Amino acid sequence: MEREELLALLSTYLDLQPTYRKDELKTLCPFHAETQPSCYINIEKMIYHCFGCGKAGTVTSMLRDLGVQLDSERTETVSVFEVLSAANDFFRQQLRNRLRDPQDPVFAFLLRTDRLKFVEPFELGYAPPERDALLNALSRFPPELLKQSGLFSDSLYPLLQNRITIPLRDERGRIVAFAGRAISDEQKPKFINTRNTALFQKRAFLAFSYEAVQRFMHQDEPARETSKREEARKKLLYVVEGYFDAMHFLINGVPAVCVMSTNLTLAQVTLLKKLHAQHRKFFKDAEIVLLFDSDPAGIEAAATSIAMLTTLIPPSVLRVQILPQGRDPDQFPISVFDNLKRFDPVSGFIEAICRVKPPPSPERVARALLIFPDEMRKTLSRMLDARRKTLGTAYLRLVFNFLGSLIRRTARRPPSKPFSFDLYTIATAAVIQGKLELDQLGELVDEFPENLRKLLTTPLEQLTRTEQEQYAKLAFMPYSLLPEEIIKALLKASKKRKLLSIIQRLDSASEEELLALSKEFDEALSDFLSLTDQF
Ligand SMILES: [Zn+2]
Numbered sequence: 001m002e003r004e005e006l007l008a009l010l011s012t013y014l015d016l017q018p019t020y021r022k023d024e025l026k027t028l029c030p031f032h033a034e035t036q037p038s039c040y041i042n043i044e045k046m047i048y049h050c051f052g053c054g055k056a057g058t059v060t061s062m063l064r065d066l067g068v069q070l071d072s073e074r075t076e077t078v079s080v081f082e083v084l085s086a087a088n089d090f091f092r093q094q095l096r097n098r099l100r101d102p103q104d105p106v107f108a109f110l111l112r113t114d115r116l117k118f119v120e121p122f123e124l125g126y127a128p129p130e131r132d133a134l135l136n137a138l139s140r141f142p143p144e145l146l147k148q149s150g151l152f153s154d155s156l157y158p159l160l161q162n163r164i165t166i167p168l169r170d171e172r173g174r175i176v177a178f179a180g181r182a183i184s185d186e187q188k189p190k191f192i193n194t195r196n197t198a199l200f201q202k203r204a205f206l207a208f209s210y211e212a213v214q215r216f217m218h219q220d221e222p223a224r225e226t227s228k229r230e231e232a233r234k235k236l237l238y239v240v241e242g243y244f245d246a247m248h249f250l251i252n253g254v255p256a257v258c259v260m261s262t263n264l265t266l267a268q269v270t271l272l273k274k275l276h277a278q279h280r281k282f283f284k285d286a287e288i289v290l291l292f293d294s295d296p297a298g299i300e301a302a303a304t305s306i307a308m309l310t311t312l313i314p315p316s317v318l319r320v321q322i323l324p325q326g327r328d329p330d331q332f333p334i335s336v337f338d339n340l341k342r343f344d345p346v347s348g349f350i351e352a353i354c355r356v357k358p359p360p361s362p363e364r365v366a367r368a369l370l371i372f373p374d375e376m377r378k379t380l381s382r383m384l385d386a387r388r389k390t391l392g393t394a395y396l397r398l399v400f401n402f403l404g405s406l407i408r409r410t411a412r413r414p415p416s417k418p419f420s421f422d423l424y425t426i427a428t429a430a431v432i433q434g435k436l437e438l439d440q441l442g443e444l445v446d447e448f449p450e451n452l453r454k455l456l457t458t459p460l461e462q463l464t465r466t467e468q469e470q471y472a473k474l475a476f477m478p479y480s481l482l483p484e485e486i487i488k489a490l491l492k493a494s495k496k497r498k499l500l501s502i503i504q505r506l507d508s509a510s511e512e513e514l515l516a517l518s519k520e521f522d523e524a525l526s527d528f529l530s531l532t533d534q535f
Helices: 003-013 059-065 078-099 105-112 133-137 143-148 209-216 228-233 243-251 266-282 296-310 334-339 345-355 362-371 374-386 393-410 423-432 438-447 450-457 465-475 483-508 511-534
Strands: 024-027 039-042 047-050 056-058 125-127 163-169 175-182 191-193 236-240 256-258 287-293 318-323
Touching (some): 003 266, 047 465, 078 105, 105 163, 236 266, 318 345, 362 374
Parallel strands (some): 236 287, 287 318
Antiparallel strands (some): 024 039, 039 047, 125 163, 175 191
């Protein structure tokens, strides 16, 4: 499996969160109980280490330990698609019946919210409140298939009742699930989904990606002249929270997908990356646009989304738009978005902070800053500082104070089961962490203990499980010596060893050997002393 597929799979089981390092994610450890994430995953090397319980290894081994079957492909049975498609027909018919009566509450809801226009293009339907209605409509299918469709509970109780239905499609346009929207404010929650199934995992799904692709492939459009403005909109891919927001963009010819919650998962970022690659085949300068709500609560969520996106997608193709306060995206005419400035992620984030009145709490801003990868955070701090005039010196000082204390607090705890911190281990860790070139160690590598030498010179997948575990632990090991100092220290150790071996040989040496040995000894000693001077 590809790296990204593995990560996507992992993120359906674990809540992976960004860290201040771009190549690392963290999560609550699935192997011991904890409330603060201490399990770190390096997504370049595809290894993990839990600083809480000490478990470590490759992502593949982690998935296996979680009981995930890696080799068996998902079984996509045609029949489950048939069930879902038949359900869609039934829901649509139900809605058509309702729309005939102007007094009907379902009709009134769609009219009041200005959503009648979405009914035909997106095949909206209505799930009636009667318990057996859907079951009867699908009576030709065996109960086992009905359960696999995600439409019912185990006791065949329909999950969507008295709700507007929104069919959700896979990348080939086949229905894999439904969302259900309440038709009154009293009905809670506002949205629910059909169950997770083999075809649909909510955390690994982007609603409307099929429809979005159609927009930039121009397939939805009859041959007609498009204006420059309409053409420019097609190079954007909006990422929004709400189903109706996405529909609003799509119906106006603008590609958009819906993430169905505030927190973007890594699996969704993987899908976005694929979508973007496809998008770029049609528009070289395609961009992904995140919509920000400019309220204090939105700031942290926005930071998390940006940090999550930048783990796989370059910031240069990410744009941010900040919505005027107090309204949902689908309440603005589409031309409003043409005129809203598109910021790069860093300036967009700063802009959002400056626009919130009153500004969000300094601690909240510091927490949000903490999520950004290192190099982005540095730019952010600089730009934030440049807005001193708007935000005030006292406010900024508080933000940076919080940031400092948060960074100190989140500094990684040392491993619970320390391994031997000899020089060779430290050097090995430095090479594995990419802070030291193997070449720099040169001949010294021969002196390394065999197990460490193997770690340095063998590809990860050819190591045994225990060796992979050791590799992962070293990859996350904190070490205190600078790479140059490591080399010097190793050289010194090596010279010292040479001296000792000469001294041992001196005792049993013959007359003839003695002369050669003492010369060797002198050279080794002066080598050693010169190193000692430097180090
Ligand atoms: Zn653990």
